Amino acid sequence: MGFDDKGLNGRLALAIAAAALGSAFQHGYNIGVVNAPGELIRTWINETHYNRTSEGLGKDTVLLIWSWAVSIFCIGGMIGGALTGVISERLGRKGGLLFNNVFAIIAAALEGFSASAGSYEMLIAGRFFIGINCGLNGGLAPMYLSEISPVHLRGAVGTVYQLVVTISILISQILGMTSLMGTAELWPILLGLTIAPTVFQLVVLPFCPESPKYILLNQGKEIEAQKALTWLRGSLEVHDEMDEMRAEYEAMKLVPKTTLKEMLTNQSLRSPLIIAVMMMLAQQLSGINAVIYFSTDIFNEAGLDSVTSQYATLGMGGMNVLMTVISLLIIERAGRKTLMLVGLGGMLIDVILLTVCLALKATATWIAYISIILVIMFVVMFATGPGSIPWFLVTELFAQGARAMATSVAVTVNWTANFVVGLGFLPIQEALGPYVFIIFVVFLAFFTIFTYKKVPETKNKTIEEINAMFRQQTYQ
Numbered sequence: 001m002g003f004d005d006k007g008l009n010g011r012l013a014l015a016i017a018a019a020a021l022g023s024a025f026q027h028g029y030n031i032g033v034v035n036a037p038g039e040l041i042r043t044w045i046n047e048t049h050y051n052r053t054s055e056g057l058g059k060d061t062v063l064l065i066w067s068w069a070v071s072i073f074c075i076g077g078m079i080g081g082a083l084t085g086v087i088s089e090r091l092g093r094k095g096g097l098l099f100n101n102v103f104a105i106i107a108a109a110l111e112g113f114s115a116s117a118g119s120y121e122m123l124i125a126g127r128f129f130i131g132i133n134c135g136l137n138g139g140l141a142p143m144y145l146s147e148i149s150p151v152h153l154r155g156a157v158g159t160v161y162q163l164v165v166t167i168s169i170l171i172s173q174i175l176g177m178t179s180l181m182g183t184a185e186l187w188p189i190l191l192g193l194t195i196a197p198t199v200f201q202l203v204v205l206p207f208c209p210e211s212p213k214y215i216l217l218n219q220g221k222e223i224e225a226q227k228a229l230t231w232l233r234g235s236l237e238v239h240d241e242m243d244e245m246r247a248e249y250e251a252m253k254l255v256p257k258t259t260l261k262e263m264l265t266n267q268s269l270r271s272p273l274i275i276a277v278m279m280m281l282a283q284q285l286s287g288i289n290a291v292i293y294f295s296t297d298i299f300n301e302a303g304l305d306s307v308t309s310q311y312a313t314l315g316m317g318g319m320n321v322l323m324t325v326i327s328l329l330i331i332e333r334a335g336r337k338t339l340m341l342v343g344l345g346g347m348l349i350d351v352i353l354l355t356v357c358l359a360l361k362a363t364a365t366w367i368a369y370i371s372i373i374l375v376i377m378f379v380v381m382f383a384t385g386p387g388s389i390p391w392f393l394v395t396e397l398f399a400q401g402a403r404a405m406a407t408s409v410a411v412t413v414n415w416t417a418n419f420v421v422g423l424g425f426l427p428i429q430e431a432l433g434p435y436v437f438i439i440f441v442v443f444l445a446f447f448t449i450f451t452y453k454k455v456p457e458t459k460n461k462t463i464e465e466i467n468a469m470f471r472q473q474t475y476q
């Protein structure tokens with residue numbers, strides 16, 4: 001471990017790029033891409049309906065159809081997330097990633113041709129399929145990345161996925177601008193562009209090997225595993241690493257897998273599970289995706305014209321990338337609980353001020369600009385802690401045998417909450433106007449207090465120490 005000759009080489013970099021760019025890019029791109037052209041697509045939905053039936057739709061109905069198109073992505077995500085286990089076992093990590101592109105191709109075709117076919121149902125179906133693709137990517141790609149990386153690079157490579165997600169959110173927002181592809185003619189191509197990372201992955205990933213761990217631990221093929229590892233390390237001296245993998249295999253067989261029933265009935269597993277679930281809810285119910293999906297609409301609501309709104313959205317996307325980089329750099333040094341509390345507390349104060357600004361927007365034009373700063377700060381505070389800490393906590397609160405089950409529960413909760421926010425935000429904004437964010441004030445206040453009272457600090461603690469804390473409940 002830690003030898004320079006086993007560090008990053010060209011082939012490993014190629015495999016990382018194939019897996020991360022081809023998968024995380026889909027994930028971020030499709031989160032961000034609905035933001036800028038929202039208004040255009042809503043007009044198109046209405047027109048499409050009018051052409052079919054000679055009747056216009058009410059504003060509420062258009063909003064509802066659009067909200068479904070945005071958020072059905074998350075239902076697909078749940079299904080994809082749930083399929084990760086089966087697909088990664090049956091087809092392998094690389095095989096699963098390659099197979100997953102089928103969903104992306106179906107989705108790109110449905111979305112790209114929805115306008116020419118005059119069907120918003122195709123758009124909704126496309127969002128569903130790309131959701132499945134992203135749910136699977138979110139499980140398979142980090143697995144592949146961590147399994148092909150040498151131990152001392154694992155942390156850094158593990159953060160690549162998240163970073164590419166934020167960068168591709170930004171790219172989707174740039175391409176969605178009115179001066180680029182955010183127009184009534186080009187938006188179907190903007191959505192269909194999700195085919196690009198698929199093509200890249202289908203061209204490059206076949207040259208890379210399957211995860212050596214999968215080949216050894218799941219298929220029991222020693223020689224093939226060694227070949228794959230040799231390819232990735234660019235060195236024949238892989239015996240140490242092979243030995244480590246065998247040892248891990250033996251250790252794995254000794255640890256029984258925890259079932260969901262055990263997790264719910266055993267006190268020392270239930271407490272951390274409740275915390276993990278609450279942190280996922282905190283992440284999504286903070287309202288972050290309301291902002292990421294709909295910031296352009298929010299800026300419009302605050303009184304900015306549509307061009308300025310789009311630039312403000314870009315500023316937000318850029319800050320998101322920057323803060324994600326910073327938080328990844330400090331996460332090992334700062335306490336998890338501290339970062340989570342700072343982030344949630346900051347978002348709480350921010351969203352209170354934002355509500356005031358949106359309510360007062362008619363009184364002075366400069367208030368709209370304060371709203372921009374507040375929305376950007378909201379994303380900054382999110383990236384400080386609530387963006388990444390919940391995922392760290394899930395892995396740190398559980399020992400090997402329980403981690404897989406805890407992760408599945410957490411992923412499901414996360415996509416479900418994301419779905420609820422995506423579906424509910426625009427209709428509720430329509431009903432409550434500027435006071436829509438009060439809902440997030442309530443949630444953020446609750447989760448800030450919960451984190452302060454119930455979440456243990458896991459920094460520099462072993463999993464045994466953490467388990468002991470839960471048994472004795474000394475963490476309060």
Ligand SMILES: *[C@@H]1O[C@H](CO)[C@@H](O)[C@H](O)[C@H]1NC(C)=O
Pocket residue numbers: 043046047050055056057058059062
């Ligand atoms: C939908 O289109 C009809 C007919 O063009 C129009 O009267 C109506 O205002 C539109 N509704 C919305 C929500 O834009």
